[in-house]
Amino acid sequence: MSAAPPCIDLNSDLGESYGQWVMGEDAAILPLISSANVACGFHAGSPAGILETLRAAQQLGVVVGAHVSYPDLVGFGRRNMDVASDELTADVIYQIGALKGLAAAAGTCVSYVKPHGALYNTIAHDKRQAMAVIAGMLAVDKSLSLVALAGSALIGWAREAGVHTVAEAFADRAYHRDGTLVSRRDSGAVIHDAQEVAQRVVEMITKGGVMSIEGEFTPICADSICVHGDSPGAVEMARQIRQRLDAEGISVRAFKQGA
Template sequence: MTAIDLNSDLGESYGAWAMGDDEAMLSIVSSANVACGFHAGDPLGIWKTVKAAAEKGVSIGAHVSYPDRVGFGRRDMDVTSAELTADVIYQIGAIKGVAAAAGVTVGYVKPHGALYNRIAHDPKQGQAVIDGIKAIDRSLVLMGLAGAPILELAQKSGLKTVAEAFADRAYTPGGELVSRRETGSVLHDTDLIARRMLQLAQEGTLEAIDGSTIKVDAQSICVHGDSPGAVAIAQEIRRAFEADGITVRSFLKA
């Protein structure tokens, strides 16, 4: 692999509550998953993040979620397909409007938190999200978990997709993310994380939480913007890539 996308969840501050360091992350990553207000993000914060991304040439994605600010979008919800499709349309529309005001466009959609995990293997909710994306803009790319059925479902429905891996999360032997409720699910050692991501880029594999080696075919790597040490993690990953001759570049600009 000679180039790979590095993305982060941004625009998640809300009023007086600051979340992450968007300015610093936008100097490192190539794609920004911008909160749409349903799990986090207020209008002014979202506007500032989109403008900053536009100024730095970082690709912008709509980070759609269940309507769950209190739970930061990490609580599973049993919603109807019609509701979920409408929620997705509404959120993408909001970010498209902000992006247009900043003179840029939204290129992809990445579901957040519990919605991301749910649709990875739930075809009913997955199709509802796909229908929402197609209803507003069929050219948008769906970002999803590498190896998950949602990617094939989206492709069969006519959407382009990009497979994603997570730098700061542990994996099960089956290639799924270890639940945040489990010990060791979130990684913090910057050197270890950078080595893992370099292995992913070079060999397409990762070490699962049980020590086994799993295949992970991903074109984008996520560093959660709200994770402790997120900026340092992203910096070390980028440094390791560039030292190995791997360019950090948005998948939309390949």
């Protein structure tokens, strides 16, 4: 029996424009991805803008996830916060609920949760906050999947709680030899060459890892790869990735949802 052709989910953070302030190019990115992490209003996103993105995702058959965050509009959700567990759980419930309502109006549904920014990074290793986020997900919809950093402790905690997990890697981020992301404060943390990024994505899928910033091959087992939609040249980079995947016979489709 021949092996199934390789496939990967491509996700991007969308719905982050706020009134007259435009972030990213949602309309251009959506046709290139299979999953959209849509802002829920806590770090970015106005109701009208979110609804527009959801309608576009529905028309293109792109799966929708809740991009939940700390309550941090001013800092775009990138500031660390020591939020009490019950408050964080309620924040997650609130954000998923808001997006579910808008998604229903757009004719689609929320299938997964991907935390944003500082919350994403914190719960990768902070069990107290991680469990608060998981509790919020389970309180709303036990079938929701959780997108989490590949190799992080969060994946194990979520699975123990009965949550379906999706391991995520980043197309344009550099990795250390231990599989952790190079801090954005460090030189070389973000890769800007579209062809290099496309090559790294192919290596993640076909070889199961990439070269680390230290020059060593680093295993990364990913179910989904994030393509940032708000960085300079993001659309062209996403196009290069799709073209390279097509050329390599790698299909792009949404990851399998939770039970």
